[in-house]
Amino acid sequence: MSVVSSVCCYCGTGCGVLIEADAGVVTGVAGDPAHPANRGRLCTKGATLHLAAAAASGRARHPEFRRDRTSVRARAGWADALDHIAEKFRSVVAEHGPDAVAFYVSGQLTTEAYYVFNKLARGLVGTNNIDTNSRLCMSSAVAGYKATLGVDAPPGCYDDIEAAGTLFIAGSNTAYAHPILFRRIEAARRARPDLKLVVVDPRRTDTAAEADLHLAILPGTDVALFHAMLNVMLWEDRVDRAYIDAHTEGWTALRDLVRDYTPEKAAAICGVPAADIVTAARWFARGPTLSLYCQGLNQSTCGVDKNAALINLHLATAQIGKPGAAPLSLTGQPNAMGGREVGGMANLFSAHRELDNPEHRAEVARLWGVDALPGQPGKTAIEMFDAVRRGEIRALWIACTNPAQSLPDQARVREALAAAELVVLQDAYADTETAGFADVLLPAAAWGETDGTMTNSERRIARVRAAVPPPGEARADWEIVTDFARRLDPERGVRLFPYACAEDVFDEHRETTRGRDLDITGLSYARLDAGPQHWPFAEGAVEGRVRLYADGVYPTGSGRARFHAAPYRPVAEAIDARFPLHLNTGRLRDAWHGMSRTGRVARLFAHADAPRLAMHPRDLALRRLASGELVRVKSRRGEVVVEVEASEAVRPGQCFLPMHWGARFMSGLGANALTLPAFDAVSKQPELKHAAVQVARADLPWRMAAIAVGDGARLLDAVQPLLRACEYGAAGLAGRAHDVLTLRVGHAHPVPDELLAALDAALGLADPLTVMHYEDRPRGIAKRVRVEGGRVVAARLTGETAGFAWLRDLAVEGVDAQALRAWVLAPVAHPPAGGRVRGRVICNCFDVAEADIVAAADAGADLGALQAALKCGTECGSCVPELKRLLAASRAAA
Numbered sequence: 001m002s003v004v005s006s007v008c009c010y011c012g013t014g015c016g017v018l019i020e021a022d023a024g025v026v027t028g029v030a031g032d033p034a035h036p037a038n039r040g041r042l043c044t045k046g047a048t049l050h051l052a053a054a055a056a057s058g059r060a061r062h063p064e065f066r067r068d069r070t071s072v073r074a075r076a077g078w079a080d081a082l083d084h085i086a087e088k089f090r091s092v093v094a095e096h097g098p099d100a101v102a103f104y105v106s107g108q109l110t111t112e113a114y115y116v117f118n119k120l121a122r123g124l125v126g127t128n129n130i131d132t133n134s135r136l137c138m139s140s141a142v143a144g145y146k147a148t149l150g151v152d153a154p155p156g157c158y159d160d161i162e163a164a165g166t167l168f169i170a171g172s173n174t175a176y177a178h179p180i181l182f183r184r185i186e187a188a189r190r191a192r193p194d195l196k197l198v199v200v201d202p203r204r205t206d207t208a209a210e211a212d213l214h215l216a217i218l219p220g221t222d223v224a225l226f227h228a229m230l231n232v233m234l235w236e237d238r239v240d241r242a243y244i245d246a247h248t249e250g251w252t253a254l255r256d257l258v259r260d261y262t263p264e265k266a267a268a269i270c271g272v273p274a275a276d277i278v279t280a281a282r283w284f285a286r287g288p289t290l291s292l293y294c295q296g297l298n299q300s301t302c303g304v305d306k307n308a309a310l311i312n313l314h315l316a317t318a319q320i321g322k323p324g325a326a327p328l329s330l331t332g333q334p335n336a337m338g339g340r341e342v343g344g345m346a347n348l349f350s351a352h353r354e355l356d357n358p359e360h361r362a363e364v365a366r367l368w369g370v371d372a373l374p375g376q377p378g379k380t381a382i383e384m385f386d387a388v389r390r391g392e393i394r395a396l397w398i399a400c401t402n403p404a405q406s407l408p409d410q411a412r413v414r415e416a417l418a419a420a421e422l423v424v425l426q427d428a429y430a431d432t433e434t435a436g437f438a439d440v441l442l443p444a445a446a447w448g449e450t451d452g453t454m455t456n457s458e459r460r461i462a463r464v465r466a467a468v469p470p471p472g473e474a475r476a477d478w479e480i481v482t483d484f485a486r487r488l489d490p491e492r493g494v495r496l497f498p499y500a501c502a503e504d505v506f507d508e509h510r511e512t513t514r515g516r517d518l519d520i521t522g523l524s525y526a527r528l529d530a531g532p533q534h535w536p537f538a539e540g541a542v543e544g545r546v547r548l549y550a551d552g553v554y555p556t557g558s559g560r561a562r563f564h565a566a567p568y569r570p571v572a573e574a575i576d577a578r579f580p581l582h583l584n585t586g587r588l589r590d591a592w593h594g595m596s597r598t599g600r601v602a603r604l605f606a607h608a609d610a611p612r613l614a615m616h617p618r619d620l621a622l623r624r625l626a627s628g629e630l631v632r633v634k635s636r637r638g639e640v641v642v643e644v645e646a647s648e649a650v651r652p653g654q655c656f657l658p659m660h661w662g663a664r665f666m667s668g669l670g671a672n673a674l675t676l677p678a679f680d681a682v683s684k685q686p687e688l689k690h691a692a693v694q695v696a697r698a699d700l701p702w703r704m705a706a707i708a709v710g711d712g713a714r715l716l717d718a719v720q721p722l723l724r725a726c727e728y729g730a731a732g733l734a735g736r737a738h739d740v741l742t743l744r745v746g747h748a749h750p751v752p753d754e755l756l757a758a759l760d761a762a763l764g765l766a767d768p769l770t771v772m773h774y775e776d777r778p779r780g781i782a783k784r785v786r787v788e789g790g791r792v793v794a795a796r797l798t799g800e801t802a803g804f805a806w807l808r809d810l811a812v813e814g815v816d817a818q819a820l821r822a823w824v825l826a827p828v829a830h831p832p833a834g835g836r837v838r839g840r841v842i843c844n845c846f847d848v849a850e851a852d853i854v855a856a857a858d859a860g861a862d863l864g865a866l867q868a869a870l871k872c873g874t875e876c877g878s879c880v881p882e883l884k885r886l887l888a889a890s891r892a893a894a
């Protein structure tokens, strides 16, 4: 057995993990006690990384390609696949120029892979058409920092959590999206009960529920709120005039602008009490104040203004450059920061250089050893897919991202993917939504299989290490690019891409940072082996700089930070009589994006096993809907059918749909069937957090549900035809010791018998000799159950699906199925008396269900008693916020 230290491949917290491996297989993970981001802790997703890594089905193992759109992809060798792409690229470039080629890459690549992709696009192909999913994620934060502080550098660090007097969390559901940071926040508040927590979020998330003050603002109104807070600070003389005079510029314009934003006026725009705005302003100004913010600010058509308006507050009160005081933008993906360092966006260049600066271009050309670099701006994500759709971009290389799930307005995205002459997909898995569009599939090594570095939210660079070899012929991302570059241009490619290992790439990247704000010339793999380090870390330094701007000098040219005076602007798509509800989208605790990895770990479905639209009970009543019913959610662009659930966490007039379910896990295209491609004029980041929708009951009387024990990914493949055939469908996994497929579908009329027969064959329900079978044709009701060794291993319920959850739990628990025979062979639909259903699991570590927690809470338990009796929330802690919420709900009900 071997143990290798690396970092978690999920969120930007960047937790250190120890990967245990045996005979080439990842067998376990543990939090790395030596890593400063997590000190040994992991959240639900991090703690199950080994399960995701060990799930072998669905991995891309061999290159595949097809010569034309009418054929299917066939397995090929690396040389043939890469030569095929090279040939296509050469012909497209010869005929239409380099800008007819584009790369769409990812904040989940290592810095080294990111670096070589950039060099390939700009240095070898000669196009700036390289953008990334960070455009959907961090580009407003990048632009917000640059507009105010001069460069894209988060000035604070995680230790500021413990040093702060006020934590100001805006548009971040830290409890779900950065759980280990939230554990630190909880611990800091336990240690110092006077540490104030303010949360700005339209929803009452678990993060908001923990706050001393929750500002449940109306969607998109943050700028009005932040301006009003500054208005209060001005009135009450809480701004730091000396700091403003010495270290900033643009104050007068901002001061004049915010005069109009009285708390009363902002209260009307934001839908929160004016008194709360005043309180927030006072706590903020008192400080030291650490702001933590994420997609609620970034994913907006005024995302840059939101970011900058918050930074204004830090500058006006001098809450920056000292312990506990900083505007700290949380990065989403594990290497969102590293991508920015190497210039991984269409408008950026290596080492925080600017594309539109000719000197910067010349510097990079010199460093790379090329004559010149293209100056024509590249296309950003939304623009890029539009250009593909129009036929302007003909060849598209996608790596480590799943645009057929995650980009807004899926109908348009899919038109683009279908229109392209060549789609290359470099992914670790072969079964993502985007894989269906790929002409060439290049199998990539995944987490635990590659070497490199990543930078987390606090500018800390850590080593990523391989613990096992990649499966089949999969290769590291940087290696695929290097090989391709050498084939595309045998002379220049070999000269420009001389790398033999990831470290060679790192060393070259390091050199490009010399003299820049993010100078890391003092770092090396050897240095990083001793532990992760903050940048900047210039040659000769003994450690990285933990906090920036302590001296009040900003890299803006004038040395002064710039106030940003932009008025509040509403969301792009207003609600109206036809689309009267605000739709908000975002994350759940245990799912990662399109679930290509978390969707292989059955226990990660236990917290939320299907996509559900959260709506306020009043809005449900208005539509005569009840929790659990199917609804059709429609926007101007598309629709989805999902279950609705009553939730007090959303305000009346709003609803929330998780982003995780795409076409592989549900019928339809998921949340992004509804979202719109409108983007911020500066950052080009789309407004994924808001669309206008309508919601109405979906009358789909024909229902079917199925379960089956087996290989999760294979079973999910088998249910795809049914998901496609039905208007409603949700597929997932359940279980811990073994995978149980779960499938629920609904449709206006019965689906063709052939489809059901095919499903039965795939789930092992076809053999009349081994399958118990009840059928009531006139009523359209059928039950089929297969029992093996006294255990339910597969079942299908048609027409009447009331027994679904009960059967699923029987299959999960593998309990003796004696009572089943009588039930299957009788017309009753509901589970027999005593047929218990476990329901949602809140604590994933100890497998504790909501029902058991609620029962204990109703019996008077407090958090300590709950933890002592059920052990829930005593391991990773991810469920603690929810335990507190259930306890509070129980107390309120009592």
Ligand SMILES: Nc1nc2c(c(=O)[nH]1)N[C@H]1C(S)=C(S)[C@@H](COP(=O)(O)OP(=O)(O)OC[C@H]3O[C@@H](n4cnc5c(=O)[nH]c(N)nc54)[C@H](O)[C@@H]3O)O[C@H]1N2
Pocket: 010, 011, 012, 137, 170, 171, 172, 173, 174, 176, 177, 178, 200, 201, 202, 203, 205, 218, 219, 220, 221, 222, 294, 295, 296, 297, 331, 332, 333, 584, 585, 586, 587, 588, 589, 590, 591, 592, 593, 689
């Ligand atoms: N479990 C889990 N964790 C993740 C990820 C994941 O997929 N799953 N993904 C990672 C990635 S890439 C990212 S970018 C981060 C995202 O992390 P977060 O940004 O924290 O997560 P989201 O749920 O997208 O959105 C955050 C909150 O913004 C709120 N919001 C919506 N509109 C507004 C608004 O107008 N103003 C304000 N103030 N708030 C608003 C939403 O209600 C939501 O609660 O998470 C990272 N961590």
Ligand SMILES: Nc1nc2c(c(=O)[nH]1)N[C@H]1C(S)=C(S)[C@@H](COP(=O)(O)OP(=O)(O)OC[C@H]3O[C@@H](n4cnc5c(=O)[nH]c(N)nc54)[C@H](O)[C@@H]3O)O[C@H]1N2
Pocket: 106, 108, 133, 134, 136, 137, 295, 299, 332, 333, 399, 400, 401, 402, 403, 405, 406, 407, 408, 426, 427, 428, 429, 432, 444, 445, 446, 447, 477, 585, 586, 587, 592, 593, 594, 595, 596, 597, 659, 671, 672, 675, 688, 689
């Ligand atoms: N409605 C809505 N949409 C959203 C958001 C939202 O809040 N609401 N959030 C947006 C945000 S912030 C983000 S970051 C995006 C995320 O959207 P995506 O980038 O599409 O998300 P993932 O599912 O993480 O895609 C990563 C892909 O890389 C593959 N992969 C994993 N490891 C490797 C590897 O080592 N190498 C390679 N080559 N491939 C690998 C995975 O199998 C997966 O297919 O979604 C955006 N879309």
Ligand code: SF4
Pocket: 008, 009, 010, 011, 012, 013, 014, 015, 038, 041, 042, 043, 044, 045, 046, 047, 177, 178, 179, 180, 181
């Ligand atoms: S908080 Fe969880 S998902 Fe994020 S890096 Fe840490 S273990 Fe991974």
Ligand SMILES: [Mo]
Pocket: 136, 137, 138, 332, 333
């Ligand atoms: Mo993200």
